[in-house]
Amino acid sequence: MAVRAVAGRLNAVTRAVFPHFCAGCGEEGEVACNKCLPALIAPGKGLFACPGCGCDIGLGVFAGRMGVPPKALQVPSMTRSQFKVTDGRAGATHKSAEVPDLMRSLSLLEVAPAQPSNCGLATCAAASLDSLSCAVRYDGSALGGLLRLWKYERVQAAETIISTAFRRFLEQQCSDFLLKYDGATVVPVPLHFLRQVSRGFNQSESLARAFADVLSLRVDSNVLKRSFGGTSQASLEDKSRREENISEMFNVSRRVAAGAKFVLIDDVATTGATLRDCARALKRAGAGEVHAVTLLRK
Ligand SMILES: [Zn+2]
Numbered sequence: 001m002a003v004r005a006v007a008g009r010l011n012a013v014t015r016a017v018f019p020h021f022c023a024g025c026g027e028e029g030e031v032a033c034n035k036c037l038p039a040l041i042a043p044g045k046g047l048f049a050c051p052g053c054g055c056d057i058g059l060g061v062f063a064g065r066m067g068v069p070p071k072a073l074q075v076p077s078m079t080r081s082q083f084k085v086t087d088g089r090a091g092a093t094h095k096s097a098e099v100p101d102l103m104r105s106l107s108l109l110e111v112a113p114a115q116p117s118n119c120g121l122a123t124c125a126a127a128s129l130d131s132l133s134c135a136v137r138y139d140g141s142a143l144g145g146l147l148r149l150w151k152y153e154r155v156q157a158a159e160t161i162i163s164t165a166f167r168r169f170l171e172q173q174c175s176d177f178l179l180k181y182d183g184a185t186v187v188p189v190p191l192h193f194l195r196q197v198s199r200g201f202n203q204s205e206s207l208a209r210a211f212a213d214v215l216s217l218r219v220d221s222n223v224l225k226r227s228f229g230g231t232s233q234a235s236l237e238d239k240s241r242r243e244e245n246i247s248e249m250f251n252v253s254r255r256v257a258a259g260a261k262f263v264l265i266d267d268v269a270t271t272g273a274t275l276r277d278c279a280r281a282l283k284r285a286g287a288g289e290v291h292a293v294t295l296l297r298k
């Protein structure tokens with residue numbers, strides 16, 4: 001969506017009684033000033049995490065787990081022919097297998113350094129979740145502030161910007177990854193019933209609709225149920241306690257078609273424990289493949 005169109009929609013939103021401050025520069029006025037808006041809705045670079053333990057993984061590892069051969073990787077706004085000249089060797093043509101390295105050197109996609117030693121790849125490979133990717137890193141991102149405004153203060157302008165940023169990330173993401181979601185049912189991570197009633201909406205459902213819209217997929221907001229609220233995740237510092245707290249929190253409301261593919265959508269991924277629990281419930285019900293995409297990565 002064009003910047004002007006987004007700005008127009010923002011202007012159309014009735015101003016709240018309380019003043020807003022730009023999430024980018026802090027200036028009083030709108031939740032995003034005209035100067036900061038383009039950066040806020042710029043498509044995220046894409047971040048990849050191990051679906052088993054949540055640690056950062058590189059694009060190459062992610063591509064391998066998704067079964068996407070390196071030669072198929074594409075970068076937005078660059079045609080494959082443009083890969084030919086960029087590393088100083090003018091005129092040199094890269095072999096397909098070199099493309100991920102080239103991407104790294106171009107800094108087009110944020111790629112984690114080495115595989116951290118705490119990632120048990122063997123056990124992680126058997127995780128209930130098949131893949132986990134995110135649009136933007138939470139730290140240092142103004143989208144985090146906008147997300148809080150949307151979730152806790154229901155500021156509609158914040159939702160518009162977040163939704164636009166998520167759509168642009170999807171539209172300009174590596175198209176071959178998106179093809180892996182073809183035929184999938186999009187499932188927002190549900191809130192507990194009481195929390196949904198008190199908040200009035202589920203932010204993940206809105207993101208799921210944006211995702212489904214871009215990829216022409218179907219959303220199913222009823223297949224997963226959150227069986228009890230548990231303690232707020234943010235208050236549980238310890239990773240294992242967090243894992244325990246959400247255990248068995250999700251159930252499916254019905255059996256799903258054997259081998260069916262799902263994409264879980266959530267606003268923020270931290271360790272990925274919530275997403276793994278959702279994936280476990282879906283796979284117990286017959287799902288074959290469960291991927292996850294989130295807006296932010298903590
Ligand atoms: Zn600003």
Ligand SMILES: [Zn+2]
Binds near residue numbers: 051053055120121
């Ligand atoms: Zn791992």
